[in-house]
Amino acid sequence: MKIKVKVGFTICLLIFLTVHGVSQPIEIDWQQCYGGTEWDNGYSVLKVNNGFLVFCGTDSYDGQVFGTHGKSDFWLVRTDLTGNLQWQKCYGGSDDDIATKMIGCKDGGFLLCGQTFSFNGDVSGNHGYADYWLLKIDSLGAIAWSKCYGGSGLDWPTDVVETADSGFLVCGMSNSTDGEVTGNHGIYDAWIIRVDPYGVLKWERSYGGEGIDYANSILSTSDGGFIFCGTTDTQTGDVSCNLHGRSDTWIVKCDAQGDIDWQQCYGGSDYETGDRIAETNDGGYLSVSVANSTDGDVTGNHGGGDIWVIRTDHTGNIIWKKCYGGTEDECAYVIKPIGEGSFLIGGYATSNDHDVSGNHSIPFSGETDMWLIKISADGTLLWQQCFGGSMTEAIEDIQVFPDGQMLLLGGSNTSDNSGDVQCTHHGPGSGDAWMLMITDSTEVGIDHQKPGLFAVVTFPNPADKYVEFTAKGKDITSETKIAIFNNMGSITGKLTLGKGESMIRFDCSALPEGIYYYRYRNDRSSGVGKLIVVH
Secondary structure, eight states: OHHHHHHHHHHHHHHHHHHTTOOOOEEEEEEEEEOOSSOEEEEEEEEETTEEEEEEEEOOSSTTOOOOOSSBEEEEEEEOTTOOEEEEEEEOOSSBEEEEEEEEOTTSOEEEEEEEOOSSTTOOOOOSSBEEEEEEEOTTOOEEEEEEEOOSSBEEEEEEEEOTTSOEEEEEEEOOOSTTOOOOOSSBEEEEEEEOTTOOEEEEEEEOOSSBEEEEEEEEOTTSOEEEEEEEOOOSTTOOSOOOSSBEEEEEEEOTTSOEEEEEEEOOSSBEEEEEEEEOTTSOEEEEEEEOOSSTTOOOOOSSSEEEEEEEOTTOOEEEEEEEOOSSOEEEEEEEEOGGGOEEEEEEEOOOSTTOOOOOSOTTSSOOEEEEEEEOTTOOEEEEEEEOOSSOEEEEEEEEOGGGEEEEEEEEOOOSOOTTOOSOOSSTTSOEEEEEEEEEGGGTTSOOOOTTTEEEEEESSSBSSEEEEEEEESOTTSOEEEEEEOTTSOEEEEEEEOTTOOEEEEEOTTSOSEEEEEEEEOSSOEEEEEEEEOO
């Protein structure tokens, strides 16, 4: 009876804390820093066979960076499953080549996207000042083709997506009025290009008015068209929705030929900027912006710039909208739909109040932490976590795996091994690409175990003074990590079964009575189990 009372109280407390948005602990499984003595930053990461492919930008010419071409290069890093560098390659010319995004392609290759100011090296066909640059590579990093797109002005790509016919849509901004850029309406337009699988330009289109308009994120849609999310500060030209203030989040749905189906402006009297968009499981959309307003469509701003999430139906009508942040500035760079209609949102946080807690950066310094939040389908903040040290960190990409594991990629300026940043930094005072594998401890109750291959079992269970964890199956020859969590998701113990070891004993005499969960993982298997402690 004692256990039932205590467990019932714990469950009620867990529900209360979850409803009120208290952060849940996240375990860092491993981390790596990549770079040289200058500036390096990570932008995209993909799971590949027995490891990861990491797309970075680099200004370095030493440390782990070899073969640079000029001022800034695209930098591709291949790692093993725990992030150890296996090989690296640089791409570029003698001027600045600025990385934006990498995507995997249906043919097994990869597309690298960014901006180039170069006219030599790996770059050819630059139309003037700065062009969109697409680079198709194979799994070993060899170049299949390289193409530039633009005019004599500044053309800056921000996102790319593969289309159903294995071509590509690229969005960004342009102030060119010549070359391949047609129909510019003002200072900057959102510029969308459609290319075939070999990079041949099929069509291009400028979207905007007389001011500054740009696209930050693009998705292919099931009808063969696309939707982009960006920013507008005008109400002329293509912009037919009602502008609320200085700038609005601008979402535009187009058909396969690039003609506008519908558009919506969202905002208040101050500045809003649209950053990312994702599809929801009901055919609608979830967009992420930075909101500075406290009126109009914007409610609940905590101060400064908040992460502003808008959930809409399939034609852009608002279902709900919410602000997340603190009294300083927050920003999001990535959205990841996950199970049960929920989303992960990653970026950075300057604040350490309201929705943000655990920020490691120096208060009021302008430095930032990586900030990761999980929200439900109705926008409820399920948990939040800051990752970082005394300087500046930010999330640029997220990959989600079974067992609650998530891979975060971004950049870190912390070189003093403070806070969470505990990898070898290659340039004191400069930035490294920072990649870390983390585990959402709120997922430990979900059984991802593969019966018959490998398992970790407990005896006695219920336990009093001790419990034995015994490995059974085919993977006993590899090291197995075991983490024990209480019902609040807090880690109460960590164990390691060494190679060849089949049993390890854990002292649980000091643990309060109740229900606990344990998660185990080695190079080939993972799973979870339940442990009851009774005294």
